[in-house]
Amino acid sequence: MANSNLPRRIIKETQRLLSEPAPGISASPSEDNMRYFNVMILGPTQSPYEGGVFKLELFLPEEYPMAAPKVRFLTKIYHPNIDKLGRICLDILKDKWSPALQIRTVLLSIQALLSAPNPDDPLSENIAKHWKSNEAEAVETAKEWTRLYASGA
Amino acid sequence: MDSEDDMHDAHDMESLEDDDFYSGDTEEGAMDYYSDYDDDAGDYFDDADKIESRRPEQNFTILKESDIRVRQEDDIDRVAAVLSVSRVAASILLRHHNWSVSKVHDAWFADEERVRKAVGLLEKPVVQHPNTSELTCGICFENYPRSGIGMASCGHPYCFSCWEGYISTSINDGPGCLMLRCPEPTCGAAIGQDMIDLLACNEDKEKYARYLRRSYIEDNKKSKWCPAPGCEYAVTFDAGGGNYDVSCLCSYSFCWNCTEEAHRPVDCGTVVKWIMKNSAESENMNWILANSKPCPKCKRPIEKNQGCMHITCTPPCKFEFCWLCLGAWSDHGERTGGFYACNRYEAAKQEGVYDDTERRREMAKNSLERYTHYYERWASNQSSRQKALADLEQMQNVHIEKLSDTQCQPESQLKFITEAWLQIVECRRVLKWTYAYGYYLPEHEGAKKQFFEYLQGEAESGLERLHQCAEKELQQFLTAEGQSKEFNDFRTKLAGLTSVTKNYFENLVRALENGLSDVDANGASFSKATSSKNAAGSSKGRAGRGKGALRTNRTSDDTHWSCEHCTSVNVKSATTCQICNQRR
Ligand SMILES: [Zn+2]
Ligand SMILES: [Zn+2]
Ligand SMILES: [Zn+2]
Ligand SMILES: [Zn+2]
Ligand SMILES: [Zn+2]
Ligand SMILES: [Zn+2]
Ligand SMILES: [Zn+2]
Numbered sequence: 001m002a003n004s005n006l007p008r009r010i011i012k013e014t015q016r017l018l019s020e021p022a023p024g025i026s027a028s029p030s031e032d033n034m035r036y037f038n039v040m041i042l043g044p045t046q047s048p049y050e051g052g053v054f055k056l057e058l059f060l061p062e063e064y065p066m067a068a069p070k071v072r073f074l075t076k077i078y079h080p081n082i083d084k085l086g087r088i089c090l091d092i093l094k095d096k097w098s099p100a101l102q103i104r105t106v107l108l109s110i111q112a113l114l115s116a117p118n119p120d121d122p123l124s125e126n127i128a129k130h131w132k133s134n135e136a137e138a139v140e141t142a143k144e145w146t147r148l149y150a151s152g153a
Numbered sequence: 154m155d156s157e158d159d160m161h162d163a164h165d166m167e168s169l170e171d172d173d174f175y176s177g178d179t180e181e182g183a184m185d186y187y188s189d190y191d192d193d194a195g196d197y198f199d200d201a202d203k204i205e206s207r208r209p210e211q212n213f214t215i216l217k218e219s220d221i222r223v224r225q226e227d228d229i230d231r232v233a234a235v236l237s238v239s240r241v242a243a244s245i246l247l248r249h250h251n252w253s254v255s256k257v258h259d260a261w262f263a264d265e266e267r268v269r270k271a272v273g274l275l276e277k278p279v280v281q282h283p284n285t286s287e288l289t290c291g292i293c294f295e296n297y298p299r300s301g302i303g304m305a306s307c308g309h310p311y312c313f314s315c316w317e318g319y320i321s322t323s324i325n326d327g328p329g330c331l332m333l334r335c336p337e338p339t340c341g342a343a344i345g346q347d348m349i350d351l352l353a354c355n356e357d358k359e360k361y362a363r364y365l366r367r368s369y370i371e372d373n374k375k376s377k378w379c380p381a382p383g384c385e386y387a388v389t390f391d392a393g394g395g396n397y398d399v400s401c402l403c404s405y406s407f408c409w410n411c412t413e414e415a416h417r418p419v420d421c422g423t424v425v426k427w428i429m430k431n432s433a434e435s436e437n438m439n440w441i442l443a444n445s446k447p448c449p450k451c452k453r454p455i456e457k458n459q460g461c462m463h464i465t466c467t468p469p470c471k472f473e474f475c476w477l478c479l480g481a482w483s484d485h486g487e488r489t490g491g492f493y494a495c496n497r498y499e500a501a502k503q504e505g506v507y508d509d510t511e512r513r514r515e516m517a518k519n520s521l522e523r524y525t526h527y528y529e530r531w532a533s534n535q536s537s538r539q540k541a542l543a544d545l546e547q548m549q550n551v552h553i554e555k556l557s558d559t560q561c562q563p564e565s566q567l568k569f570i571t572e573a574w575l576q577i578v579e580c581r582r583v584l585k586w587t588y589a590y591g592y593y594l595p596e597h598e599g600a601k602k603q604f605f606e607y608l609q610g611e612a613e614s615g616l617e618r619l620h621q622c623a624e625k626e627l628q629q630f631l632t633a634e635g636q637s638k639e640f641n642d643f644r645t646k647l648a649g650l651t652s653v654t655k656n657y658f659e660n661l662v663r664a665l666e667n668g669l670s671d672v673d674a675n676g677a678s679f680s681k682a683t684s685s686k687n688a689a690g691s692s693k694g695r696a697g698r699g700k701g702a703l704r705t706n707r708t709s710d711d712t713h714w715s716c717e718h719c720t721s722v723n724v725k726s727a728t729t730c731q732i733c734n735q736r737r
Binding site for chain 2: 013065066067092096098
């Protein structure tokens with residue numbers, strides 16, 4: 001099985017995620033694959049995503065922690081650094097990854113990205129353009145999407 | 154004893170200079186063979202050009218692998234000594250400053266603390282582990298005794314197997330591993346070669362060392378690898394001199410600035426434009442590259458297998474023609490007193506040469522036709538050059554030895570043959586680029602264009618003579634059974650042609666690099682001179698060459714004087730006539 005010789009590090013990280021979860025974040029491993037996590041992040045207060053509950057999937061590849069985890073939004077979200085497939089533009093998931101980082105730090109960084117969108121390093125060209133040309137209107141759209149796609153349940 | 158040796162040395166020097174002097178004499182002898190070339194086209198290059206054309210001191214150095222190693226180690230030693238830091242630290246500092254010793258020194262002495270922070274050279278650990286017998290690895294979270302844990306200057310603890318994985322991932326990611334930092338994202342402590350050698354597997358250590366060596370060339374603004382495929386030499390270049398041509402020990406010549414093959418007299422921008430143009434037109438040009446054409450007389454396909462453009466169809470036809478324009482050679486050749494004018498696009502077009510075949514008619518679109526003219530000549534000189542390179546090799550490896558036997562000459566006496574071929578290779582290169590130059594000469598600068606085509610035409614015909622002499626006239630001696638009386642005449646002729654062609658091309662390069670600035674001053678007289686030459690081209694015979702017209706024109710300007718004794722035109726600064734040696 002995929003879970004048979006799970007590295008000690010993954011077991012420890014999982015235990016800690018379950019016993020001391022970070023505020024606004026939950027992550028639990030899937031029952032049949034301990035490398036696959038179901039993640040939920042609450043939209044940060046004072047952001048356009050406030051009140052939303054965003055589902056993500058996180059997968060730890062074979063090379064983890066030498067290689068970064070793979071993370072993707074499952075909930076539709078209007079954000080300049082997240083594309084319509086839910087892929088995330090975040091440096092620590094790419095060239096800035098370090099094996100000293102953890103699942104927890106990755107999820108906290110994603111939460112921070114929701115509070116501070118960065119339209120200068122966009123993944124979604126159109127949303128970024130919208131954000132730069134008319135931020136107020138873009139924020140309204142983001143709120144609208146949060147209401148439509150991320151409102152609990 | 155010592156002083157006697159010195160005397161010998163001095164004497165040797167003198168005799169060397171004597172040799173030079175005599176070889177200078179041969180050059181003059183060659184003018185007989187080459188008088189056309191030198192006394193009118195040569196005139197256009199005035200004294201100033203000749204002085205400038207002396208090559209500046211060589212401003213590049215070729216480095217072999219061992220040289221690279223020595224230089225890199227020296228630089229590291231120097232920085233380590235001046236800054237009183239370890240060699241590993243010196244190497245990290247140099248890598249971060251593009252291997253510039255002076256930049257490291259400047260930055261360090263301006264603000265050591267800032268530099269240390271930027272490159273990750275810590276003075277003391279950021280975490281300490283007093284009195285703990287066990288430490289937890291920050292990557293695998295396992296506990297290890299202290300002896301099972303490695304740390305950089307910062308003190309962040311990782312087990313050996315995690316270090317190895319971390320380092321290996323980075324090294325296999327590419328040369329970025331030379332800037333490796335501690336795994337802890339908030340730390341930034343540099344991981345140098347000492348850590349690599351301690352913690353990585355052998356394969357990774359070697360890779361790292363190779364990246365470090367390569368970085369010394371690739372990240373250094375003053376050095377580059379030779380771009381020739383398979384060549385492992387590097388070049389360092391010192392700015393100044395205004396000439397970017399570099400020739401590597403592997404015999405490849407390239408431009409330091411743009412790393413395309415050497416392209417004097419054309420500038421880098423023109424080369425880029427021309428190469429892009431070629432790739433845009435490449436489909437249309439494919440047919441041109443086919444190396445066979447029908448004989449213009451008997452229509453049998455002829456394959457060009459010699460370097461020069463003078464083609465003779467196989468018997469019984471034996472028609473002699475020009476490969477480029479398919480016109481009869483008798484209309485080009487020196488024997489008729491005409492001149493080799495195959496570079497002249499306008500003339501060729503008017504004569505209707507381009508309506509020859511169906512295929513060309515399809516390409517009647519004017520711009521493409523114009524481009525085709527230049528491209529074909531550019532490409533022909535390119536392939537002639539390739540052929541000449543192969544011939545040169547054949548000459549060096551096979552023929553020289555054989556000739557040395559049959560002609561009873563030591564090989565050192567046959568150097569003139571290799572020199573001739575080296576010159577042909579270089580001239581083909583220059584001539585090739587003059588076609589890119591010509592293509593981009595503005596149409597409206599009529600006088601400049603005419604002057605350019607005149608110079609190019611002279612260059613072309615001169616080179617054809619040299620190429621033909623080295624290729625065809627040499628042939629008889631290669632097949633000869635024994636010594637031939639004519640061999641010494643051949644030597645004088647070939648050596649003379651080589652030297653005159655060399656001078657002509659050096660001046661040509663200079664003139665084109667100066668943007669043909671001569672024409673601006675003398676535009677009118679040049680256009681007159683060339684047009685009278687043009688007209689003369691069709692009326693055969695020596696007098697018809699238009700020299701008279703040319704001379705009269707030249708004497709009327711104040712940069713030249715006409716010799717009373719032989720009527721030759723001389724540059725103003727010459728006090729004796731260059732042809733008859735009489736005083737002015
Ligand atoms: Zn470990
Ligand atoms: Zn550290
Ligand atoms: Zn080379
Ligand atoms: Zn260049
Ligand atoms: Zn024929
Ligand atoms: Zn021709
Ligand atoms: Zn004279």
